[in-house]
Amino acid sequence: MRIRGREHAAGVTHAASWPPAAALLALAVALLAPLAGAWARGDTQPVPFRVVDDGIPEPLTSQPGDVERGRAVALDRSLGNCITCHEMPVRADFQGNLGPPLEGLASRYTLPELRLRVVDSKRINPESNMPSFYRIEGLYNVRRDWAGRTMLTAQQVEDLLAYLMTLR
Amino acid sequence: MKIGMVLAGLAAASLSAVVAFAEGERPPNRPIPDPQSGRHFATPDTLAIQDDDFLNPAFLWVEEGEQAWNRVEGTAGQSCASCHNDATESMRGVRARMPAYHPRLQRVVTLEQQVNICRTERMGAPALPIDSRPLNAITTYIALQSRGMPVNVDISGPARRFFDEGERFYNTRRGQLDMRCATCHEENYGRYLRADLLSQGMSNGFPTYRLKEQRVISLQFRLMGCVQDVRGQPPAMGSEEFTNLEFYLAWRAQGLPVESPAVRR
Numbered sequence: 001m002r003i004r005g006r007e008h009a010a011g012v013t014h015a016a017s018w019p020p021a022a023a024l025l026a027l028a029v030a031l032l033a034p035l036a037g038a039w040a041r042g043d044t045q046p047v048p049f050r051v052v053d054d055g056i057p058e059p060l061t062s063q064p065g066d067v068e069r070g071r072a073v074a075l076d077r078s079l080g081n082c083i084t085c086h087e088m089p090v091r092a093d094f095q096g097n098l099g100p101p102l103e104g105l106a107s108r109y110t111l112p113e114l115r116l117r118v119v120d121s122k123r124i125n126p127e128s129n130m131p132s133f134y135r136i137e138g139l140y141n142v143r144r145d146w147a148g149r150t151m152l153t154a155q156q157v158e159d160l161l162a163y164l165m166t167l168r
Numbered sequence: 169m170k171i172g173m174v175l176a177g178l179a180a181a182s183l184s185a186v187v188a189f190a191e192g193e194r195p196p197n198r199p200i201p202d203p204q205s206g207r208h209f210a211t212p213d214t215l216a217i218q219d220d221d222f223l224n225p226a227f228l229w230v231e232e233g234e235q236a237w238n239r240v241e242g243t244a245g246q247s248c249a250s251c252h253n254d255a256t257e258s259m260r261g262v263r264a265r266m267p268a269y270h271p272r273l274q275r276v277v278t279l280e281q282q283v284n285i286c287r288t289e290r291m292g293a294p295a296l297p298i299d300s301r302p303l304n305a306i307t308t309y310i311a312l313q314s315r316g317m318p319v320n321v322d323i324s325g326p327a328r329r330f331f332d333e334g335e336r337f338y339n340t341r342r343g344q345l346d347m348r349c350a351t352c353h354e355e356n357y358g359r360y361l362r363a364d365l366l367s368q369g370m371s372n373g374f375p376t377y378r379l380k381e382q383r384v385i386s387l388q389f390r391l392m393g394c395v396q397d398v399r400g401q402p403p404a405m406g407s408e409e410f411t412n413l414e415f416y417l418a419w420r421a422q423g424l425p426v427e428s429p430a431v432r433r
Contacts, residue, residue: 084362094363098356122346129355131345141342143399151344 042150055112060154065162105167209367218431226377226429233309242293263314267415269327276330298406311428321418334416343400370421373430
């Protein structure tokens with residue numbers, strides 16, 4: 001926070017002396033902002049997937065999931081936010097208990113089974129209260145800023161699964 | 169003989185109509201037959217603030233409401249007191265039976281809306297925005313006059329249709345999280361959503377001083393928060409949808425004592 005403030009102050013003070021740098025920065029922000037938005041706001045065109053038995057056998061992305069990024073997705077309030085409803089084997093105050101604890105999850109489910117549960121748990125149990133993290137159809141009255149977008153991107157789903165598979 | 173048969177037929181027809189009407193009138197089953205007030209889910213610290221009128225910050229709103237009650241406003245040169253005299257007598261029990269069906273408007277109105285009906289129709293004063301400080305002050309003052317009285321809304325007759333609409337809203341999954349009100353407040357009360365202990369969503373403490381907002385809030389403001397939390401698009405405060413939902417919620421809390429102004433996190 002402090003660093004950002006300092007950069008900002010520097011930009012204001014010396015803006016006249018380095019307009020090309022400022023222009024470059026603005027260009028970079030303009031180019032990256034939509035990407036950042038997509039990262040935070042899910043997919044507008046969900047990738048197709050195949051459900052076999054109680055699971056989705058193939059990954060949603062060609063890039064394998066990353067455990068550390070997946071852990072961040074699980075804890076981030078605006079992303080997976082798993083901890084709001086599930087106890088997790090992490091050090092954090094105030095863990096929710098609407099759903100079952102996630103400890104030992106990877107011993108109870110296979111990766112394809114977990115993938116379907118994250119993507120759309122209602123395909124397993126229509127009465128489930130767990131949100132579908134990779135679905136846009138069949139929803140009602142979605143807030144405008146989220147309409148037509150999945151809760152997570154395909155890559156975030158795979159990252160999350162990589163992390164969940166470490167919970168043995 | 170013929171006339172007698174016709175009369176008998178008419179009598180039978182009207183009797184069956186009466187039976188059908190009575191069936192429509194049958195009170196619905198309450199999912200939570202023995203409701204618990206939100207105070208059962210609040211921390212002792214919060215309750216200590218609620219239970220002491222000198223500590224409860226909502227009493228600032230009560231004082232403002234009392235002043236507004238006696239203040240002349242609008243083109244008709246009248247105050248609330250001009251018609252209703254002493255609120256501690258005339259308003260006793262009003263909060264407990266609101267929202268209520270308004271025969272002339274042929275819809276259900278909340279306490280907030282009734283205050284605005286008085287203002288615009290009797291006082292010649294502008295309606296106050298829903299959930300604004302001056303309106304919350306008046307409703308908090310009025311609600312206090314019913315404190316301790318059991319919630320007792322009338323859902324019979326023409327009101328029933330609006331009740332049914334509210335019930336439908338309550339039980340409709342909505343938003344990106346695809347949840348209905350009952351997901352939290354019937355299936356999971358007593359469990360934790362992160363640090364929040366889920367209540368049964370009983371409305372008997374509204375208007376409520378919410379510590380998070382640092383002000384008195386109206387029920388429909390809280391409802392907006394709930395809908396937004398499931399990433400749904402909330403209807404406007406004062407809309408028919410939220411008004412019918414508020415009516416249904418009041419019935420869910422039927423029998424619980426009015427606790428307004430409650431204090432909540």
